[in-house]
Amino acid sequence: MVGADAALMQDLEARAARRLDQATLGAVMIPAFGHGGEHASALLLDVPLMMRLMRGFLKEGGGAAAARVAKLVDMYLAEAALEAGLRPVEFEELARAVPAHAPPADDAMYSVVDTYLKAHPGIAKEERKSLARLIDARKLTVEAATHxxxxxxxxxxxxxxxxxxxxxxxNRLAELSASFSGQRSPSPSPSPNPALELPGRCPSKREVLVQHHEVRRLRDDVARLQVCLSACLEFPSLHMYTNFGGAPTDAETYVCSTVQVQCSALQA
Known part of the structure; x- marks a missing residue:
């Protein structure tokens, strides 16, 4: 609020911060009113205010509430990433303020970082690298990894x-596939002495159907992964190396070739 008393503003912000987990995206899309200096006037959204609300919430919030706030901040970042006047350090600070109670997949963070890089093509190489560290490659889904x-x-x-x-x-898929193949291997020839035979249990029809469904799902995942990883065959000529300098190292080339071989083996 323009011209409002500073103490009143602080009290309102403190109340809003405590209830941040109940807010909608529209409620936190607060426009900047030009206060905060020359740089702030270049922003359409009041990003500094959102940062203060996040800090206030993190002092007390946790558990399921923190998970809801994490989702809210992800959505806010997707909008703020398009701000031409938002500096990389500010974007990174807000992104790192997201509570640790994040979902298993990290596609949202990858998406907002990619959006920011697309909207700010002129940022420095080191800033680009710093923002990329926000992405946890281990949590990306197949679709995000492919992209x-x-x-x-x-x-x-x-x-x-x-x-x-x-x-x-x-590697884990290969182990599971090998394990399933072992379950389907032909049983040994009957023992001449029935008394020496070990008791066995045949899987039920339902168990077999579940296993078949799981294998089909895994093969679908591998097929999509191969689309992603087939780019490794063209590693030396990828545009990203001409953009950022340098050629793939021996280790990178080795990983690519190894993954490609495993993809082919799993699909065989």
Missing amino acids: AVQNERMPVRVVVQVLFSEHDKL
Whole structure:
């Protein structure tokens, strides 16, 4: 509120911060009114106010409330990322203020970072790298990983981290696939002495159907991963290397080739 008493403003902000988990995106999309200096006048949204609300909430909030606030801040970041006047350090500060009670997938953070990089193509290389550290490659879904590997805006470090993460996932898929194949292996020939035979249990029809469904789902995941990781075959010529400088290292090339081989083996 323009011209409002400072003490009154602080009291209102403190009350709003305590109830931030109940707020909607529209409620926190508060326009900037030009206060806060020359830089603040370049912002359409009052990002500094949102930061103060976050700090106030984090002093007391937690549990399920923190999870709701994390989702709210993710949505707010998606809008704030388009702000031409929002500096990288401010965007990063707000993003790092998101409570740790985040969902298993990290696609929202990847999306907002990508949006910011797209809206601010002129930021420095080090700032780009710093923002990319907000992304947890281990939590990306298959769709986000596919996009990240082929995303020219992402620094090389992020691409390599995604590849290593997907490499680990493929290892686990390979182990599960081998385990399932072992369950379907033909049983040994009957023992000449029935008394020596070990008691066995045949899986029920429902268990077999569940296993088949799981294998089909895993194969679908592998197929989508292969679309993502097939870009590794073109690693030396990816645009991202011409944009950010440098060629893939031997380690990066090794990871790419290893993942590609495992993809082919799993689909066989």
